[in-house]
Amino acid sequence: MNRVRIGLVGCGNFGESHLQAFRAVPQAEVAAVFDTDGDRARRIASQFGIPQVCGSVEEICGLGDLAAIDVVTPEHMHLEPVRMAHAAGKHVFVEKPLATDLRECSAMIESSASANRFLMVGQILRFETKYAMLNDEIVSGRLGQAVSMHARRNRPKSLLPLYGRTHPALENCIHDVDLMLWYTGQPVRKVRGFSRHATGRKHPETFWGVIEFEGGAIGVVETIWMLPDAGVMLDDAFQFIGTEGMANLQLHPGAFAILRDDGYHLPDVSYDPRVGGAARGALRDELSYFCECVQSNQAPQVITPIEAKRAVRVILALIESAESERDVEIAAWD
Numbered sequence: 584m585n586r587v588r589i590g591l592v593g594c595g596n597f598g599e600s601h602l603q604a605f606r607a608v609p610q611a612e613v614a615a616v617f618d619t620d621g622d623r624a625r626r627i628a629s630q631f632g633i634p635q636v637c638g639s640v641e642e643i644c645g646l647g648d649l650a651a652i653d654v655v656t657p658e659h660m661h662l663e664p665v666r667m668a669h670a671a672g673k674h675v676f677v678e679k680p681l682a683t684d685l686r687e688c689s690a691m692i693e694s695s696a697s698a699n700r701f702l703m704v705g706q707i708l709r710f711e712t713k714y715a716m717l718n719d720e721i722v723s724g725r726l727g728q729a730v731s732m733h734a735r736r737n738r739p740k741s742l743l744p745l746y747g748r749t750h751p752a753l754e755n756c757i758h759d760v761d762l763m764l765w766y767t768g769q770p771v772r773k774v775r776g777f778s779r780h781a782t783g784r785k786h787p788e789t790f791w792g793v794i795e796f797e798g799g800a801i802g803v804v805e806t807i808w809m810l811p812d813a814g815v816m817l818d819d820a821f822q823f824i825g826t827e828g829m830a831n832l833q834l835h836p837g838a839f840a841i842l843r844d845d846g847y848h849l850p851d852v853s854y855d856p857r858v859g860g861a862a863r864g865a866l867r868d869e870l871s872y873f874c875e876c877v878q879s880n881q882a883p884q885v886i887t888p889i890e891a892k893r894a895v896r897v898i899l900a901l902i903e904s905a906e907s908e909r910d911v912e913i914a915a916w917d
């Protein structure tokens with residue numbers, strides 16, 4: 584079967600991770616890149632042996648031999664490249680969160696429908712082995728009905744200068760809210776958010792959210808961008824308690840630790856780990872699944888655009904709640 588020819592829009596930190604991951608996906612071929620920072624695009628193209636560097640989003644979307652566009656621009660800059668790619672007849676993979684407002688989410692869902700081209704959103708945890716195994720366990724019914732869920736997703740303070748551009752709930756809690764929606768299959772009726780600004784930045788670096796689901800389950804999401812920088816990349820955990828059982832999942836520092844003369848190193852072994860320089864893990868598996876969907880012309884089912892928009896809806900309600908210091912009800916679900 585022919586390889587899926589892809590154009591990458593956005594060659595920043597995670598765009599580079601995508602390129603590493605695509606190298607480990609035999610059915611993928613990244614043929615062109617575009618970034619508003621032309622030097623960055625040229626450097627990345629040369630590093631990864633990508634033949635074409637485009638000068639605009641119109642140019643990359645207009646390349647007739649590309650089947651798909653991979654959008655890895657900052658959180659609030661997904662709409663334009665996604666819409667342009669759809670209009671040019673390309674399937675689209677776009678990083679999370681789908682958008683930072685609901686109107687833009689709807690516009691991308693509409694552009695996908697009217698062009699009859701896919702829109703897959705990078706809710707990567709649905710491809711992470713442990714989180715996906717937990718979903719299987721819940722779907723099997725062995726844990727009974729969801730009663731309580733508690734998710735933690737904390738990051739070192741050195742990541743604040745980059746990701747502090749977006750509210751941490753949209754940046755990070757979006758993952759756990761999406762999981763809770765996946766695990767329960769239930770709409771959210773009411774939320775309450777809490778935030779703290781210890782560092783005086785535009786967005787808080789501490790966020791807690793309490794989520795009430797229609798079926799009665801309660802979820803708590805937590806993200807704090809204040810961990811010490813000494814080798815810690817992530818501190819993630821999820822607890823699910825059902826009427827028939829419970830599950831505890833941890834990706835906390837220390838699960839795999841390396842001590843060298845230059846300090847203590849706690850590498851990621853789940854999302855984007857490397858073995859012999861080649862990508863493994865959830866990002867590779869997610870992008871591989873997208874390519875399989877394009878090759879077989881089957882719309883991605885593991886995460887749909889409507890589900891990605893629901894997660895944004897819950898997050899925006901949580902942020903509104905934290906800012907207004909009151910409960911926020913979600914009246915219209917879709």
Ligand SMILES: NC(=O)c1ccc[n+]([C@@H]2O[C@H](COP(=O)([O-])OP(=O)(O)OC[C@H]3O[C@@H](n4cnc5c(N)ncnc54)[C@H](O)[C@@H]3O)[C@@H](O)[C@H]2O)c1
Binds near residue numbers: 594620640655679754
């Ligand atoms: N799934 C995950 O675990 C995960 C992890 C990190 C980042 N992300 C997501 O990936 C996306 C990108 O994040 P990042 O860390 O790579 O950010 P980044 O700032 O490092 O990179 C963004 C790149 O996009 C370029 N850019 C900006 N506007 C553009 C435009 N209109 N057209 C083309 N290029 C443009 C910038 O020059 C930059 O090189 C975000 O949506 C982020 O939330 C997801």
